[in-house]
Amino acid sequence: MVERLAAAERHKALQGVPGWSEVNGREAIARIFTFKDFNEAFGFMTRAALVAEKNDHHPEWRNVYKTVEVVLTTHDAGGVTRRDIDLASAMDAIARQFGAA
Numbered sequence: 427m428v429e430r431l432a433a434a435e436r437h438k439a440l441q442g443v444p445g446w447s448e449v450n451g452r453e454a455i456a457r458i459f460t461f462k463d464f465n466e467a468f469g470f471m472t473r474a475a476l477v478a479e480k481n482d483h484h485p486e487w488r489n490v491y492k493t494v495e496v497v498l499t500t501h502d503a504g505g506v507t508r509r510d511i512d513l514a515s516a517m518d519a520i521a522r523q524f525g526a527a
């Protein structure tokens with residue numbers, strides 16, 4: 427069972443994924459990725475989906491044309507855990523490969 431991060435731990439962990447921020451009123455982290463076009467955005471989602479499935483840890487996300495809004499939280503733990511931080515970091519690496527802004 428992965429453990430929910432307390433506020434101080436969450437803030438510290440967020441420093442490792444600087445593009446992400448806390449969600450107001452919810453124990454979750456979020457980032458909006460903007461790509462060159464829909465093709466790149468969906469390519470990012472495809473790669474990220476495979477990582478999510480491999481790790482059995484899935485995002486809440488919304489795609490509008492070339493943007494992908496991602497919210498990460500661990501439902502089983504009722505808050506942010508290391509799994510969210512690790513998936514955020516993995517998504518950042520994939521986004522860099524797609525030349526995200």
Ligand SMILES: C[C@H](O)[C@H](O)[C@H]1CNC2=NC(N)=NC(=O)C2=N1
Binds near residue numbers: 485498501502
């Ligand atoms: C049964 C399955 O392992 C669980 O439901 C997994 C799936 N993916 C998940 N993803 C996220 N974000 N949080 C979870 O608690 C979670 N639990």
